[in-house]
Amino acid sequence: MAKILVTGGAGFIGSNVADRFISCGHKVVIIDNLSTGFRENIHPKAKFFKLDIKSKKIEQIYKEEKIEVLCHHAAQIDVRKSVEDPIFDAKVNIEGTLNLLNNCVKYKTKKVIFASTGGALYGEQDYFPADEDHPERPLSPYGITKLAIEKYLYFYKETYGINYISLRYANVYGPRQNPWGEAGVVAIFTQRLLSGKKAIINGDGKQTRDYVFVEDVVDANLLALNYPQSDAFNIGTRIETDVNTIFNLLKEKIGSNQKEIHAPEKPGEQRRSVLDYSRAKKLLGWSPKYSLEEGIEKTVKYYKKSK
Numbered sequence: 001m002a003k004i005l006v007t008g009g010a011g012f013i014g015s016n017v018a019d020r021f022i023s024c025g026h027k028v029v030i031i032d033n034l035s036t037g038f039r040e041n042i043h044p045k046a047k048f049f050k051l052d053i054k055s056k057k058i059e060q061i062y063k064e065e066k067i068e069v070l071c072h073h074a075a076q077i078d079v080r081k082s083v084e085d086p087i088f089d090a091k092v093n094i095e096g097t098l099n100l101l102n103n104c105v106k107y108k109t110k111k112v113i114f115a116s117t118g119g120a121l122y123g124e125q126d127y128f129p130a131d132e133d134h135p136e137r138p139l140s141p142y143g144i145t146k147l148a149i150e151k152y153l154y155f156y157k158e159t160y161g162i163n164y165i166s167l168r169y170a171n172v173y174g175p176r177q178n179p180w181g182e183a184g185v186v187a188i189f190t191q192r193l194l195s196g197k198k199a200i201i202n203g204d205g206k207q208t209r210d211y212v213f214v215e216d217v218v219d220a221n222l223l224a225l226n227y228p229q230s231d232a233f234n235i236g237t238r239i240e241t242d243v244n245t246i247f248n249l250l251k252e253k254i255g256s257n258q259k260e261i262h263a264p265e266k267p268g269e270q271r272r273s274v275l276d277y278s279r280a281k282k283l284l285g286w287s288p289k290y291s292l293e294e295g296i297e298k299t300v301k302y303y304k305k306s307k
Contacts, residue, residue, distance in 0.1 A: 002225065003066055004028050004068065004225075005028075005031065007030075007031045007073055007074035007100065008032055008037060008073035008075065009028070009037070010038055010039060011037035011073060011176075011178075012172070012184075013214060014030075014037070014073035014074070015042065015176055017073065017218050018043055019218075020221070021225075022045050024222065028045070029065050030046045030049070031058065031061065032051075033050065033051060033052040033053075034050060038176075047065070053100060054092070054095055054099055055099075058100065062103040062104075062107040066107070068110055068111070069109065069111045070104055070111070070112045070113070071113045071221060072113065072114050074096065075096075076092040076145075078183055079142045079143075082142035083141060083142075089141045089145055090141065093146070093149065098152065101153075101162070104156070104162055105160045112153060112163070112164040112165070113221055114149060114165070115169060116146050116149070116167060117168060117169055118168040118234050119209065119210070119270060120138055121136050121147055121150075122135070122136060122138075123137035124270060125272060125273065129236070129238045129274040130274065131275075131276040131278065132232055132234055150232065163228075163229070163230045165230065165231060167221065167224060167232075168233065168275070169235050170212045170235060170237065170273070170275045171209040171210060172214055172217050173187065173212075173213065176302075177214070186211065186246060186299060189247055193250055193251060193254045193256040194304065199258065201243055201260060203269070204265070205243040205262060206242045206243070206244065207242060207243055207271050208240040208242045208271075209273050213288070213294070213299075216235070220284065220286050223286050231283065233279055233280040234276060235277065236274065236275030237292075238274065240274040244260065247260060249293065254300055
């Protein structure tokens with residue numbers, strides 16, 4: 001059993017991952033500044049520190065807790081915010097990550113599992129679905145910082161022998177996703193349709209994404225824990241779904257009669273994104289278990305209950 005530090009462990013994906021680690025008998029330490037995460041997401045068996053990943057106080061945690069694995073989910077994740085303020089985005093994502101990695105070196109942490117991105121890393125795709133060899137052409141500062149961190153992880157592996165697994169997530173959705181942010185169309189639409197508010201579709205709604213259920217993402221993190229090499233894996237479904245389809249599927253599950261409402265498209269938004277997970281299947285033994293319909297059903301049930 002390992003002692004795992006989960007950054008962003010009060011957030012949507014990080015808290016779900018931390019829960020599974022604990023249920024499998026691992027000891028979990030969580031760092032989160034609660035800027036987008038919630039205290040109620042934190043497992044009672046986890047040791048929690050309210051801290052920013054850029055904080056110098058993190059060294060004390062490494063020193064006292066003897067961290068064996070860093071599972072790094074804390075980040076500035078809003079693509080639009082990254083476009084508006086690239087400096088803030090870089091400070092959180094790059095500076096914060098380097099603070100963690102330097103402590104990994106100093107206190108002999110052996111492994112890093114990094115929450116990277118698929119869609120934002122590859123940019124507008126040359127072929128569909130994109131595999132890990134697809135050219136990396138991020139269209140946003142957010143995507144650029146994720147790519148930079150992957151390069152830093154390679155440096156720390158070559159220089160200090162720290163193994164890393166980079167999990168390039170597709171569009172993750174599911175229970176605990178924050179429905180009040182700019183990102184996460186499933187959570188935003190669910191919350192709005194349930195409360196009788198208008199769910200607005202940007203542009204023609206034909207922009208596609210690869211939607212992967214959070215429990216499948218949790219499985220990938222668990223498999224990454226025991227993977228012996230360093231590598232990068234796409235964590236997606238190979239299925240493209242457009243926003244109009246998501247809206248209509250949610251509408252049906254919720255029993256809403258709202259008509260489609262379209263607003264002007266957002267500048268700089270990617271048109272199509274879909275990931276090939278063949279490599280993860282072959283080497284990591286991972287493949288998605290949940291269909292979009294099953295995942296959305298579980299998600300709607302969660303929001304109905306929490307409402």
